[in-house]
Amino acid sequence: TIQIDLKKQSMDVQHLDLMLEGQVAALSSGVLKTDDAIEVLDILSASELYRENMGSFMLYPIKKVTPFLEKNIIQPQSIAKSKLLKTMLRKNDFTLIEQDADDQFRFRPQFRNGFDLQSALHQMINKKDYRNLIEQENDLVLEIFEEVFDHRNFTGRSGTMFSYEGIGSIYWHMISKLLLAVQENYFKAVRTDVSLERIEKLGQLYYDIRGGLSAAKTPEEYGAFPYDPYSHTPAHSGAQQPGMTGQVKEEILTRFGELGCNVIHGCLRFEPYLLKRSEFLTTKQVFKYYDVFHQKQELNILENQLAYTFCQVPVIYTLSDKNNHILLELSDGSKVELDGNVLDEKQSNPIFNRDGKIVKIEVFIGNNYLTFS
Template sequence: MDKNNIDPKALAGSALLTKLVEDGNADIVTQDCLGGYHFNGNFNNVKALRAALASLPSSYAALVASDQKDVEAIYEGIFNHKAFTGRSGTFFGYEGLGSIYWHMVSKLRLAAFEVTKAAVESNESSEVVGRLFDHYFEINAGIGAHKSPELYGAFPTDPYSHTPGGKGAQQPGMTGQVKEDLLCRFGELGVRVTDGCIHFDRALLNGEEFLKEHATFDYVTVEQQWQTLELPAGSLAYTLCQVPVVHLKGDTPGIEVKRADGSTQRVAGLSLDLDTSRAMFRRSNDVVQLTVVA
């Protein structure tokens, strides 16, 4: 809570900062509604502060010349960037400013998904939902798996903790990031569970994911047998509890439940009942395929 709070006495001791506040110039410092003073939140180090000081109007030139070192000292006294090394006291490499932490990107992605989902459920305007949708997929494109090897610092499909600036990816091995990625992916596909029942929602499913032409889909059943499904153009498929789910576009929402005994059940709407959902969760092999139309 103490970060980026300038001591009023320190500010009063700087003719430059005092003048900037009096003039309402927020390039370097701002004053909040409670009277507190803060450095510009866009500064990430003292170099950014120096660049901003150099860009001030010429009317401040004399004050910048006389006060710059003092202002920099106030700034570093608050942030003490030189002492910031993240977890490097327990890990083998420097981790600090300039690193991209891939797990953090996935956490942001999940937060964006949850906000977008809430907006859809609250019937927000199509403009709001569309903008949130765009933000979500923009963040999604920032995940390491979508980066080039040059930017990621390794093979993009290999899991790493982070990539420091000017250095290859560090700390190999799977992290908790996989949790956020799984939640987001099933969220995109429209899988929902409420009160133990499985539901499907196409609101956040990207239309570009549907097949442009015929394809085959290989999967492993709950009995550990390889199976192949023929998928038509305009469909997509994935497995849920090792049960293949085939999505088809259609105007009348419904689910076709194919069972191991050869019977087929057609469900109106996009929700499975509790018994069918439980059979899938338990991997009982009672349900062998779902076809969702939405």
């Protein structure tokens, strides 16, 4: 947290407790080297954030919640520092603080924040008994207030509640953000001079995180239908709060990343480095889709193939003993064969424009191209 003091013209920086969001931010920043990213993920899996029963990560470590009656207690040494507070207590003036039945000193309950307290101090300055003391100790009283409540380190419901993404909860949107961040690091490693061993390690860590998401769980494990998006899973129950959470967005991005379907500098590329061999069919199936003219179409997808659509154009991957190459089927029935796995800008534009000129893309992938089974 950062605290800026305009009067003293100073800035104070303090660390917050361990949080998953901070690790995700570091991983997605783009500044970590591959070895650093792997180290962060290894440490994360061994940290207090990891929930073994779900194979995934909480937003924050489980913390002990301060009981209500133990909050808002002013330490005697803090009162001893303030002539104003001591004077008010001596006069039985409980405008700012009061003493409870257990002889604990507390701020009055109407002070929701420092602004409320400051307003009360401004009103009291008109009392001649307190004017000089308030002028001397206005900032001191506010400092004592912040010492008691520590607002700057308040992290909301994640540190005070036990549901609604609170204590012990796995927030599934943040897990999908973590997944995307690791995938970004994976492709960064692939495109730079990183050893195959480290690339494979990062890929395995990616699939470890993927394995903790709901799609890899049974309804009993997840506490709900696994393919429905839910906000969070608290420690004491199954998944809670169904609905279109932000997780869906990251899942779309990571799935296209796994398929290796990327657009770089206006060119469509097929680089399924992360794709698992087990995703290819073992028996023939019919693939149904709607084309760019909103007409229902069917394709027979064979063994060692898989299919999806991009901009409503079917893309078929075929495992091959040959080098990577692409076969475009055009609307006039002709076919264009290309070496490699990239469509140039001219070839990509008809797909982006959905003009119907390209009706099918078949990508042949060399058997040695896929790393994961």
